[in-house]
Amino acid sequence: MIEAKNISLTYKDGTVALRDVNLTIKRGELVYITGPSGSGKTSLLKLFLGMEYVTSGKLEVSGVSMVKGKAGSIRNLRKTIGPVFQEFKLIEGRTALENVMMGMRFLGMSPKRMKEDAMEALVKVGLEHKIYTSVEHLSWGQAQRVAIARAVSRKPALIIADEPTGNLDRENAVNILNLLASFQDQNTTVILTTHATHLIEGNQKATFIRVKSGEVRVERGEQE
Numbered sequence: 001m002i003e004a005k006n007i008s009l010t011y012k013d014g015t016v017a018l019r020d021v022n023l024t025i026k027r028g029e030l031v032y033i034t035g036p037s038g039s040g041k042t043s044l045l046k047l048f049l050g051m052e053y054v055t056s057g058k059l060e061v062s063g064v065s066m067v068k069g070k071a072g073s074i075r076n077l078r079k080t081i082g083p084v085f086q087e088f089k090l091i092e093g094r095t096a097l098e099n100v101m102m103g104m105r106f107l108g109m110s111p112k113r114m115k116e117d118a119m120e121a122l123v124k125v126g127l128e129h130k131i132y133t134s135v136e137h138l139s140w141g142q143a144q145r146v147a148i149a150r151a152v153s154r155k156p157a158l159i160i161a162d163e164p165t166g167n168l169d170r171e172n173a174v175n176i177l178n179l180l181a182s183f184q185d186q187n188t189t190v191i192l193t194t195h196a197t198h199l200i201e202g203n204q205k206a207t208f209i210r211v212k213s214g215e216v217r218v219e220r221g222e223q224e
């Protein structure tokens with residue numbers, strides 16, 4: 001699903017965020033990206049999403065070469081990815097349901113089908129009682145769940161979440177991590193960054209990508 005060969009990313013101001021990274025992520029893997037602040041975790045996710053492009057090396061996501069000239073293919077690829085960003089990007093003044101439905105606007109579905117799928121996703125994340133609540137009235141953890149519902153309602157092949165446990169207490173962080181892991185199956189790959197390493201270490205079913213000063217080490221569990 002993701003294949004990186006000797007990829008590096010240097011930002012315009014000369015900051016080297018990633019250097020000579022090699023990795024392969026298969027369909028259906030659960031991947032935790034860990035590492036100190038500023039080590040390059042978000043930069044790696046941005047490359048996977050086509051929000052930044054490699055300075056050198058080759059990166060393919062679902063068979064699409066992630067280079068600037070492929071804007072059309074990358075736009076189509078993004079329809080198969082469910083992203084969960086740190087700042088949620090929820091629209092205030094709109095309900096949880098409306099926010100989730102907005103994430104499906106470009107998929108060409110009928111409004112009825114969109115509503116059904118959005119409801120189903122909100123139930124899955126445990127927010128059936130907040131479907132018609134405006135998002136600014138939700139707690140941080142609930143807003144995070146809306147963002148996850150928005151990502152999974154599109155039935156993506158790849159879920160990418162950047163620090164989904166940030167600002168959550170231990171109990172909520174565990175719940176969110178379990179929720180995201182529950183979407184992993186043979187057809188859905190789940191990749192997330194987290195500082196909450198104490199909550200995930202030892203998970204034999206997961207793959208760990210350890211990032212340190214832009215360099216990457218991959219550790220695989222028992223699966224194969």
Ligand SMILES: Nc1ncnc2c1ncn2[C@@H]1O[C@H](COP(=O)(O)OP(=O)(O)OP(=O)(O)O)[C@@H](O)[C@H]1O
Pocket residue numbers: 011012013015016017035036037038039040041042043044
């Ligand atoms: N747009 C940018 N322009 C220049 N430098 C950047 C840019 N975005 C990130 N960086 C730098 O690249 C390096 C890696 O940043 P990145 O956000 O990937 O780290 P991170 O591991 O996700 O950190 P955190 O855990 O704090 O979110 C850092 O030195 C950061 O300051």
